[in-house]
Amino acid sequence: MPNAALEEAFAPFVGQDFGPPEIARDPVNEAMIRQWCDAMGDANPIHWDAEAAAKTHHGGIVAPPTMLQAWILPGVRLADPDRPPSDKQEELHALFNQHGYTGVVATDCEFEFERYLRVGDRVTAKATIESISEEKATALGIGYFVVTRTRFENQDGELVGSMVFRVLKFKPSQPPQQASSGDAAPAKPQRIPAPRGHDNGWWWEALDRGELMIQKCSQCGTLRHPPRPMCHACRSVDWEEQPSAGTGSVHSYVIMHHPPVPGYDFPVAVALVDLDEGTRIVANVVDCPFEDIHIGMKVECSIEELGGVKLPVFRATS
Ligand SMILES: [Zn+2]
DSSP states (O other), rough: OOOOHHHHHGGGTOOOOOOEEEEEOOOOOHHHHHHHHHHHOOGGGGGGGGGHTTTTTTTTOBGGGGGGGGGGGOOOOOTTSSSSSOOOOHHHHHHHHHHHHHOEEEEEEEEEEEEEEEEOOOOEEEEEEEOOOEEETTTTEEEEEEEEEEEOTTTTTTTEEEEEEEEEEEEEOOOOOOOOSSSOOOOOOOOOOOOOOTTTHHHHHHHHOOOOEEEETTOOOOSSSSSSSOOOOTOOEEEEEEEEOEEEEEEEEEEEEOSTTTTSSSSEEEEEEEEEEEEEEEEEEESSSSSOTTTOOEEEEEEEEEEEEEEEEEEEEO
């Protein structure tokens, strides 16, 4: 049943700006760009090598487009629950909270980039509450999707890019009632299967067949795991696969108690295993008292179904 009082109260927010535009504290600068590229592993010289960038059609250093939001993000603010709302978006969230829709989760974010930012440009961001959905039933509880759009402009008012950000404001669902005696026990949650993409699907498919494979660079022979498109040693994208014998030793491990992710029986031993072939893999160690697990312990792999997903697990070899 939609919440008519809430819907009437939030309707005027649609189309409103959050507040005055936000202006970047600092102009686009090489130091922030370099820091970002270091953190993200972006080695494109158009972002940090002035000489190389000058020879490109950019004519000089440009900021990575994906860095757009960084120019206007404020520093870390300590959360003060008693602080009054400082803009329309916060007012809107407070309104949802008053009606019991206290949960919030970001669901997706889309960027569109129109032009590169150059050193010295100054970014202005204008954020608007674009739409609020009808009431939806979700796994988290009933709620409303709130879509905001932020337009980023340079100092000349030219559109640099835009970001569409969607959150779900929801009424957290009540924990399920304890099954009364005689009722069937609720199904045990399964593990979330790993996403299978172009670069790693083959590895999971091999596991499904009961084979533990290792990716090997066809150029320099370096082994790598987890599967990825490029060799970290020679940057070749040519690769082949080779079966692993499944033997190795514990390089490091933790006994994980928290957070209680569904599909696992906690505590669980998670090890970084040095495979004898010369690469490493993260997997569970099973059938071994936690106090007996130690660095250097010899282990052997077996491929088993854990929580509905086929996975390599390791046991101590005697
Ligand atoms: Zn290589």
